[in-house]
Amino acid sequence: MAQKNRTRFAILGMLAFQPMSGYDIKKIVDNSIAYFWKENYGHIYPMLAELSREGLIKLQGRDRKKETKGGPERKVYAITEQGKKAVKEWLYQPHAAENSRIELLLKLFFGMLVPMEISIAAIERERDAAINILKELKSIRKQAHAGEQNETSLFPLITLSYGEKHYKAVIEWCEETIAFLKKTTKGMKK
Amino acid sequence: MAQKNRTRFAILGMLAFQPMSGYDIKKIVDNSIAYFWKENYGHIYPMLAELSREGLIKLQGRDRKKETKGGPERKVYAITEQGKKAVKEWLYQPHAAENSRIELLLKLFFGMLVPMEISIAAIERERDAAINILKELKSIRKQAHAGEQNETSLFPLITLSYGEKHYKAVIEWCEETIAFLKKTTKGMKK
DNA sequence: AGGAGTATATATCAGACTGATATATTAATG
């Protein structure tokens, strides 16, 4: 196997919190962990079918939320005992190193091919994006603190603090780098 | 198009420094930018063929390095004027947000499913890995400072400082989080 | 009443990316 499928475990883990539809899973991922994990419908729906075939989850029923505005019935899936066992097994295993690809840095690495202003502008956009994400994290933290505190709510808080630390570091680096490049450019123009 | 192919531009950018073989490109990527970008042979070789067909690079010749120990002849590719134009165009364009997936955080998010020691051990492994990468970055910085300073060498230094800042932040977060979780566990055991 | 607009929901696909493996060449080693 070239890679292990992690969407599988992301879905199982989410269903361990509560039964949900594919649409719900996407919503929750987008609203609570998007700063470190993303999922696509293109992966979620086929995986729900697969997990269902394997007996790790099962279709609990079809319904329509009361607070919902419209749309077709939701297919709500629940995790099975077998499914819970599978996530736990995965949680026990150490994971491989991430293979991040940071396009900004790749572009900066080739910065000698374009005028300095282009590189600086790219870093400024990165800084602004990071500031926005940090704002979102602030609102997630607010929600988290408003809810009840228990053992389960502990873990979302530590992933949150990772996000905060990361984006603060990114912003810092952007500021420093912009200043550095501007100084260098001025020096070169003489 | 679902995504844009970035391997294409990574290869073109590398060939803008100097003519190289696919094997060389992989080596350079692994040794100088692996902390923010990775490439596979599985992507490099087909892309070299494609870029060659499109006239963005051309086969400069086959040779064997003097300092090399053995192996078959290298196919050395050089970037063409058209290829240079293509990278530059790409460099001018703003890039989309990254979609990082941090498996450690996903596992921690589901931490309530396993004993606390399992989560703590995972963070400890992350911290150790980050410490090792930081060491590698230190050696890259040493090499960089040893070489001649010019406009081109400027950019690798700023990507390097991103890496340093990032991994330092990760280590900090790991230390704080481990301490926090240990304290919490002790409190719970009473 | 009916049409437009919008949120909900499931599904599929081309193309990008990964990690492993297969194949072959040549130098150095013993």
Next chain:
DNA sequence: CATTAATATATCAGTCTGATATATACTCCT
């Protein structure tokens, strides 16, 4: 001269992404 190790190219199954297609049912407006 067989073995080992480094060099080099190539291919493939499986994962992941982003876009798009299809359809349902509610709300709002005229």
